[in-house]
Amino acid sequence: MIINGPKINLVWLKRDLRLEDNEAIFNSIASGKQTLLLYVFETILLEDNHYSERHWNFIKESIRDLNERLKPLNSKILSVEADMISVVNKLIEFYTVRDIYSHQETGILVTYNRDKAFKRYCKNNLIKWHENINNGVQRGLKNRDKWTELCNTYFEKEPLPFTPSKNQLLSIDEIENLEKVLSVPSLSTPKESPFQKGGRTTGLRYLNTFLNKRYENYMFHISKPELARKGCSRLSPYIAWGNLSIREVYRKAYILKQTSKHKKPLEAFMSRLRWQAHFIQKFEMEHTMQEESINKGFHKLKKDISKQYQDAWKSGQTGFPLIDACMRCLNETGYLNFRMRALVVSFFTHNLWQPWQECSQHLSRMFLDFEPGIHFPQLQMQAGETGTNMLRIYNPIKNGLEHDPEANFIKKWVPELKNLETPFAHEPYLMTQMEQQLYNFHLGEDYPNPIIDSEQTRKKASDTLWNLRKNTLVRTESNRILKKHTLRNK
Incomplete structure (x- = not known):
């Protein structure tokens, strides 16, 4: 073990895979010290059910892109598969690390707990961990009294440049020496894929x-x-x-x-x-939103879990063409526009009457753009369990007719329906036996019958949720939420 090795700063990259307008990198470089840029494929996240291979491939593509941009500076990202504390323990055998820079991550609960443990580790090892604001999000606020002003201050500042001095970043040779004693994952990804490429x-x-x-x-x-x-x-x-x-x-x-x-x-x-x-x-x-409704009055809402319903929804086999097209498209490409995301969550939580928690991890694994701070608040809003937002139960047929009138999207992702006339592509269950024979299409064989009655289930969900909103605890919680999260300039 090298005692008192060369002094370096460490920049811990997480959800900030860029060189420009990266405050952690900017501040480390501004200190004048030599800097190592690090990304850790953390075991706790690789094993977490919120993530899937599409996310890791996007990250790998992003790192490869960073490495191309760092080549002229004779440097690259040290990419490691491990946990953060074990990586730092190994690095301090070669270098003296007194300052670590990263952004403040608003992540899932395992990253929240990881950060608390890492903060204790840094304190015990006389390391100063500098956490910077990310995208205007402020830590430690009790309400939104000054949030708009603080956010405006962030948006109005000039983006930060990336201007390291010569040899300020650890060289490729130095990083490759470190790779010999660390677990280095392959950064290769499929050449052809239906997902947007990272970087x-x-x-x-x-x-x-x-x-x-x-x-x-x-x-x-x-x-x-x-x-x-x-x-x-x-x-x-x-x-x-x-x-x-x-x-x-x-x-x-x-x-x-x-x-x-x-x-x-x-x-x-x-x-x-x-x-x-x-x-x-x-x-x-309010990080507890990951697992439970922000409005505690909705904790008493009980729904029977149906694996049959959930599996049909996940695989795009519900018998509702727009829902099925959306789920198949999402599963294959990682993308849906916002309106369709709201639609599939509404269908799952209202028509299928399943707890929003039951669709959370499937959607997070499928969304290429999974962002915890967007994901969980939006799930609860679409499920109607905030008590503050308007209850919206989307009609899948009405949305299809309005937003995919020629059924182009439906026929693209549900090819079983591509030879049907447009009205039947939206509502195949309206076909008579004679019409099914005419189109050589057999409902229940070529495409499933609707697994629920959309009107009956919509009414049940609407009546239940509106009645629950009259509950004293729901109302008390609604007032608390509004007081805590409403922007004061509204």
Whole structure:
């Protein structure tokens, strides 16, 4: 073991896989010390059911992209598979580490507990852990009295540059020496995949094509399951995993707005960037939302769990074409637009009458852009268990007719229905026996009958939830939630 080895700073990359506008990297470089950039594929996350291979591949692609950008500086990311404390223990056999930099992560409960343990570890080992604000989310707030002002301050600052001095980053040779004593995962990923590729280079390409032209249809296509695939920005995975910062995306949209003839779609887009920070802030202030409803009055709501219903929903075999198309599309590509996400959660929690917790991990594994601070508050809002938001129970047939009128999306993802006339593609269960013979289509064989009665289940859910909202505890909790999370400038 080397005692008092060369002094270095350590930057612990997590959901901030970028060099530019990365406060942890910026502050480490500003200190003047030599810096090692580290990403740890943590065992606790590799084994966690919220994540899947699509996430790890996106991260690996992001790291490979970072390594390409670091080549001219003769450096790269030290990528390790282990737990953070064991990695640091190994590093301090070679280097003196007194300062570790990272962003404040608003993550799932295992990362929250990991951070508490790591903070104790740093204190016991005389290491100062510098945690920086990420995307405007503030730690330690009791209410939203000053949040808007603090968030505005973040958004109004210039994005931070990446300007290390010569040889300030550990060299490739030095990092490869460390790799010999650590468990280094392969960064290879499938060459062909239906998922968006990770990395800042690709993220910037999506941003540029959106702001060059695609944004003009943003407001018209945002709710359409097929058109949204190009009409929306498609930046969510690059923001969720930190290839791009909210601030730099917001700033580019703001600059374009000054000269654009299409200001309204840009304003709508920028507003949603702000709401992203708002929802993550909500989760930051009430992390128990991962496992239980934020409104304690809904804890008494009991639903019978049906594995049959859940499996049909997960695999896109419910007999409701738009629901099935959405779930198959999500499972294969990792993406759905917001409206369709709300629709499938509403169907699961209201029509199938299943607890939102039962769909949480499947959706997090499928969403390429899984962001805990968005995921859990949105699940509860769509399930109608906040007591503060309007109860919305989406009609899958009505949404199909409105947002996929020609059934293009449905026929693409439910090919069993592709040869049917458009009305039947939306509601195949209306076909008579003669019509089924005419189309050589057999309901119950080629495509399932509806597994529930949508009108009856909608009424049951609506009556139950509206009655529960009259409960004293639900009302008390609603007032508490509003007091804690309502923006004071509203």
